[in-house]
Amino acid sequence: MAMLAFPYKIFTGTTDFPIHLQYGFHDEELYLHAHEDFSELVIVLNGSAAHIVGGESYHISKGDVFVVGQNTEHGYQQTKHLTICNIMFRQEVFQNAYDLRQIPGFQALFVLEPHYSQKYHFLSHLKLHEQAFSETETQLTAVMQEYRNKTPGWQTVTYAEFLKLCVMLSRCYQNTDSGSTFLKLADAAAYLEHHFCETISMPELAGLSGYSERQFFRVFKSVFQTTPVLYIAGLRMKKAKHLLQNTSLSIGEVAFQCGYDDQNYFSRIFRKYTGSSPSTYRHVQKENL
Numbered sequence: 001m002a003m004l005a006f007p008y009k010i011f012t013g014t015t016d017f018p019i020h021l022q023y024g025f026h027d028e029e030l031y032l033h034a035h036e037d038f039s040e041l042v043i044v045l046n047g048s049a050a051h052i053v054g055g056e057s058y059h060i061s062k063g064d065v066f067v068v069g070q071n072t073e074h075g076y077q078q079t080k081h082l083t084i085c086n087i088m089f090r091q092e093v094f095q096n097a098y099d100l101r102q103i104p105g106f107q108a109l110f111v112l113e114p115h116y117s118q119k120y121h122f123l124s125h126l127k128l129h130e131q132a133f134s135e136t137e138t139q140l141t142a143v144m145q146e147y148r149n150k151t152p153g154w155q156t157v158t159y160a161e162f163l164k165l166c167v168m169l170s171r172c173y174q175n176t177d178s179g180s181t182f183l184k185l186a187d188a189a190a191y192l193e194h195h196f197c198e199t200i201s202m203p204e205l206a207g208l209s210g211y212s213e214r215q216f217f218r219v220f221k222s223v224f225q226t227t228p229v230l231y232i233a234g235l236r237m238k239k240a241k242h243l244l245q246n247t248s249l250s251i252g253e254v255a256f257q258c259g260y261d262d263q264n265y266f267s268r269i270f271r272k273y274t275g276s277s278p279s280t281y282r283h284v285q286k287e288n289l
Contacts, residue, residue, distance in 0.1 A: 003073050004031075008038040008090060017155055018090035019162050021147045026082040032075040038088050039114060040068045041166075043136060047081035053122040063133050065169055066124040069114030085140050087162065097163055101193040105173030106166065108186035115223045125173065125183075132172050139165045184210040185219065192228070196235040197259035202228065236260075237273045244282040251278045 048061040143161040188209040206216040255266035
């Protein structure tokens with residue numbers, strides 16, 4: 001039987017805004033389903049249930065926080081007064097989130113766990129203690145108020161409050177079993193986001209993750225769908241495009257700030273990723289302003 005997958009638009013009626021919030025009250029089972037083009041941040045506010053993921057059952061209760069990625073079949077059984085907050089989001093919501101990706105807890109909660117839930121097992125290490133749960137509820141109220149009232153500027157404030165919530169939860173993750181290999185892998189991913197303009201060796205990254213070089217390469221490629229070298233190049237190109245579009249730095253200075261000592265080599269890589277030279281890209285972007 002084909003997996004039942006819902007598109008984002010069926011809940012929102014549009015794809016213009018990448019965040020949708022709702023409360024879910026489940027006294028009955030919720031059938032197995034998946035998300036076609038969005039992920040879902042779930043915060044359990046009350047009650048309990050058996051969370052069915054990949055045909056396996058996992059107990060969830062008040063304070064549990066997890067992210068269900070795209071194309072991951074899940075549902076709820078044995079529900080007992082289950083109340084959850086569902087925040088559906090499209091991945092572009094994190095495109096301009098500055099240093100959020102540099103938090104290991106973000107990599108663990110929003111990147112690694114959803115991947116492992118889809119490919120292997122549901123892990124969900126984040127269980128909020130009483131104070132963190134109270135602070136999270138307060139933040140949820142702030143986000144939901146803006147989203148529901150839709151007063152002028154609501155999209156900007158909703159976006160900002162959602163990112164604040166993500167930071168809070170990512171920081172909370174740091175207080176989980178920080179000695180686990182799983183969180184160490186998140187440490188390696190966050191390190192890349194912060195140091196991608198520097199020279200980074202595979203032994204160094206593998207050491208941060210707790211894996212051997214061979215294991216690290218295999219796991220990284222499985223999660224991010226690319227190699228560490230190409231991932232770093234992608235981060236550098238993203239920064240290069242930003243600098244070309246928003247500064248008057250020379251091409252050589254842009255190259256240097258993005259980790260390239262050779263301007264010609266930088267230009268070749270940039271053309272490979274964007275289809276144009278750095279100078280042409282800058283010219284076109286300024287014309288489009």
